[in-house]
Amino acid sequence: MAAFSRKITVVGALLLGLGLHAARAENAEFYRGKTLTLYVGSTTGGSYDLYARLIARHIGQHIAGTPRVVVVDMDGAGGLRLANYLYNGAPKDGTAIGTLNRGALFEPLLGDAAAAKFDPSRFTWIGSASDEVSTCVVWKRTGITSFRDLLTRPLTVGSTAAGADTNQFPKVLNGVLGTKLKIVSGYAGGSEIGLAMERGEVDGRCGWSWASVLTSGKQWLDNGSIRIVVQLGLRRHPDLKEVPLVMDFAKDEEQRAILKLIFARNALAYPFLAPPNLPSDRNETLRRAFDETMADAAFLAEAKASRLEIAPMTGAEARDLLAEIYRTPKEVVAKARTIVN
Numbered sequence: 001m002a003a004f005s006r007k008i009t010v011v012g013a014l015l016l017g018l019g020l021h022a023a024r025a026e027n028a029e030f031y032r033g034k035t036l037t038l039y040v041g042s043t044t045g046g047s048y049d050l051y052a053r054l055i056a057r058h059i060g061q062h063i064a065g066t067p068r069v070v071v072v073d074m075d076g077a078g079g080l081r082l083a084n085y086l087y088n089g090a091p092k093d094g095t096a097i098g099t100l101n102r103g104a105l106f107e108p109l110l111g112d113a114a115a116a117k118f119d120p121s122r123f124t125w126i127g128s129a130s131d132e133v134s135t136c137v138v139w140k141r142t143g144i145t146s147f148r149d150l151l152t153r154p155l156t157v158g159s160t161a162a163g164a165d166t167n168q169f170p171k172v173l174n175g176v177l178g179t180k181l182k183i184v185s186g187y188a189g190g191s192e193i194g195l196a197m198e199r200g201e202v203d204g205r206c207g208w209s210w211a212s213v214l215t216s217g218k219q220w221l222d223n224g225s226i227r228i229v230v231q232l233g234l235r236r237h238p239d240l241k242e243v244p245l246v247m248d249f250a251k252d253e254e255q256r257a258i259l260k261l262i263f264a265r266n267a268l269a270y271p272f273l274a275p276p277n278l279p280s281d282r283n284e285t286l287r288r289a290f291d292e293t294m295a296d297a298a299f300l301a302e303a304k305a306s307r308l309e310i311a312p313m314t315g316a317e318a319r320d321l322l323a324e325i326y327r328t329p330k331e332v333v334a335k336a337r338t339i340v341n
Contacts, residue, residue: 031065041082041100043189047212058299062289078161079104087118094282097274103163111163124274125315127290132269133237136206137226147230150179158193158202159185165207175339211309233266287315
């Protein structure tokens with residue numbers, strides 16, 4: 001009986017291996033000579049765009065058939081335009097993937113559910129390039145030196161659209177902790193907010209990832225033009241030991257629960273996803289290619305040279321985290337929704 005069982009196991013493994021080999025061969029034929037389009041839900045030069053272009057230069061080498069990978073920016077509505085397109089209009093054959101503002105994934109929960117024409121749980125999750133810590137920065141001309149200054153002094157901050165971090169994060173700081181942030185919305189992306197700070201149109205930005213500060217804002221950090229006054233996330237970044245964490249300012253459990261609901265999205269820092277209902281073999285191909293890219297020595301060396309932090313999450317992990325967030329108690333969601341809207 002034991003010998004028979006071992007034979008069954010071996011045969012099963014062989015069949016599984018043959019099946020995987022056949023699937024990979026079939027995908028190689030599918031992708032050979034094709035173009036894989038990687039859409040970005042923000043403007044050129046922002047952190048989402050930088051991560052997308054870095055990954056695009058490497059991921060094709062990890063897909064059987066080595067398709068050409070091109071990056072197309074599709075900004076608008078804080079990522080909602082791209083989210084709606086991926087869900088409803090993009091090809092569902094594995095030739096279209098995207099990375100979008102993670103705030104868009106929370107619109108059905110916290111924002112304009114009518115404008116969010118998608119179910120986040122049904123996207124084909126590929127992975128996330130990093131688990132990040134976001135920041136709130138102020139320009140030196142303000143004279144603001146600490147987060148506690150924001151509790152008594154007004155600060156004008158730039159924002160893109162309603163569902164974006166740059167809009168929701170300052171609203172939560174105002175509504176939960178009592179800061180006096182004035183939000184100026186309508187900028188196309190993070191690069192435009194940076195220029196607005198430099199020109200004096202706004203004096204700060206709340207919702208700027210530390211990884212992005214080190215790339216697009218490093219010159220201002222080095223010359224003292226900007227100061228980081230608080231970390232926005234659930235964990236401290238080892239580079240920012242002297243900067244307080246937003247969770248430290250919660251006065252009770254309700255405040256802590258709301259802050260957790262909002263800032264948990266930072267774990268999905270740079271989400272990569274595809275339309276729903278992808279063939280399972282293409283789903284597996286894209287996930288495997290993403291995971292292999294995240295461990296690729298050449299990719300990691302280029303990321304380091306570009307000061308892009310890589311702390312990846314698999315597609316399954318990203319899917320499960322989003323599902324957990326959507327199970328937040330309704331009363332907490334209702335209060336958070338009131339604040340951000």
